[in-house]
Amino acid sequence: MAARIMNLPKHGLCHLMRTSALARHYAGSTGSASPPQFTTLSVDDKTGIATLTLNRPPANALNAAFMGEIARSIKELEKSKCRGLILTSSSERIFCAGLDLKECYQAEASHLQGIWVALQNLWHTLYSTPLITVALINGHTVAGGGMLALSSEYRIMLPNFKIGINETMVGLAVPMWLIDTYLNVIPNRRVAEWDLTASRIYKSEHALKAGLVDELAASKEQGLERAVAFISSYPKHSLVARAITKRQFREKDLKNFEDNRQHDLEIFLSNIQKPNVQSYLGEYLESLKKKA
Numbered sequence: 001m002a003a004r005i006m007n008l009p010k011h012g013l014c015h016l017m018r019t020s021a022l023a024r025h026y027a028g029s030t031g032s033a034s035p036p037q038f039t040t041l042s043v044d045d046k047t048g049i050a051t052l053t054l055n056r057p058p059a060n061a062l063n064a065a066f067m068g069e070i071a072r073s074i075k076e077l078e079k080s081k082c083r084g085l086i087l088t089s090s091s092e093r094i095f096c097a098g099l100d101l102k103e104c105y106q107a108e109a110s111h112l113q114g115i116w117v118a119l120q121n122l123w124h125t126l127y128s129t130p131l132i133t134v135a136l137i138n139g140h141t142v143a144g145g146g147m148l149a150l151s152s153e154y155r156i157m158l159p160n161f162k163i164g165i166n167e168t169m170v171g172l173a174v175p176m177w178l179i180d181t182y183l184n185v186i187p188n189r190r191v192a193e194w195d196l197t198a199s200r201i202y203k204s205e206h207a208l209k210a211g212l213v214d215e216l217a218a219s220k221e222q223g224l225e226r227a228v229a230f231i232s233s234y235p236k237h238s239l240v241a242r243a244i245t246k247r248q249f250r251e252k253d254l255k256n257f258e259d260n261r262q263h264d265l266e267i268f269l270s271n272i273q274k275p276n277v278q279s280y281l282g283e284y285l286e287s288l289k290k291k292a
């Protein structure tokens with residue numbers, strides 16, 4: 001296989017940023033020209049399939065720079081001849097642990113704003129991309145990590161890991177755009193409501209039964225093979241029609257998000273800065289440390 005590693009930011013990415021006021025804020029706050037720090041990207045020239053590997057040890061926790069990097073890579077791939085994207089992790093235990101909680105604790109409002117806007121942008125970019133997207137979930141994936149997996153079109157998971165959205169457990173409500181994303185995968189509203197209100201975390205095997213993931217693979221190698229097979233199952237001539245059809249399915253969710261983007265940010269900023277939420281967050285971080 002002829003694979004190459006792309007150093008995307010060399011291509012000049014400022015023009016890729018979305019043009020809303022919030023996105024401009026984000027572009028300004030993270031700087032779009034820095035080289036990739038937390039991901040590696042390889043593209044197979046023969047299949048046109050890109051593999052973006054998350055690499056921010058120990059937990060692939062999402063901060064603004066990391067999320068910006070992922071979103072910029074997707075935007076750059078959209079401009080190339082790539083047909084599909086596989087998201088995976090360099091860690092053998094964790095696909096993504098969600099937002100970097102250490103960066104959410106006792107942080108300045110401007111920092112929290114940068115994090116949330118980056119999360120919004122990343123969700124929008126991944127959920128709306130015309131690329132065929134597969135999450136190869138080779139480790140635990142919760143909260144913002146669950147968002148990455150659920151925003152992709154197809155999920156392949158390795159056994160004995162956890163997947164779910166646990167925001168209510170950290171004392172915060174799940175935003176509407178993530179509820180819509182969940183419903184796009186688990187259309188049974190009762191199950192979805194129960195899962196999200198109860199912060200239900202599934203083990204891989206149960207996630208498969210529930211339809212939260214589409215396949216289990218015995219190893220990362222097998223998962224990669226299956227991901228390539230899924231993406232390659234779409235004939236080349238169908239790609240444009242496929243992308244339009246995907247967009248139509250997701251359009252209402254994307255519009256709802258755009259209509260409420262500023263409000264969603266305000267809710268996050270208001271909630272995350274509440275003393276009781278900060279205090280709980282401090283305890284939660286301690287509990288993560290004590291496990292070691």
Ligand SMILES: CCCCC/C=C\C/C=C\CC/C=C/CC(=O)SCCNC(=O)CCNC(=O)[C@H](O)C(C)(C)COP(=O)(O)OP(=O)(O)OC[C@H]1O[C@@H](n2cnc3c(N)ncnc32)[C@H](O)[C@@H]1OP(=O)(O)O
Pocket residue numbers: 058059061093094096097098099100101102104119140141142143144145147162166167170172173174175178272281288289291292
């Ligand atoms: C509170 C702010 C959230 C506000 C959001 C509100 C509403 C929005 C809702 C949805 C939108 C989507 C966005 C969601 C927000 C989030 O993502 S909040 C993040 C919530 N994440 C978690 O609760 C995960 C916590 N981690 C774990 O449960 C476990 O680590 C794991 C992922 C299951 C892995 O377990 P394992 O045993 O393998 O590893 P360790 O626990 O030993 O962890 C290794 C290492 O990594 C550090 N770490 C883990 N998670 C995080 C994290 N989220 N942020 C920062 N650091 C993390 C952990 O402390 C260990 O570090 P070390 O001791 O230094 O080795």
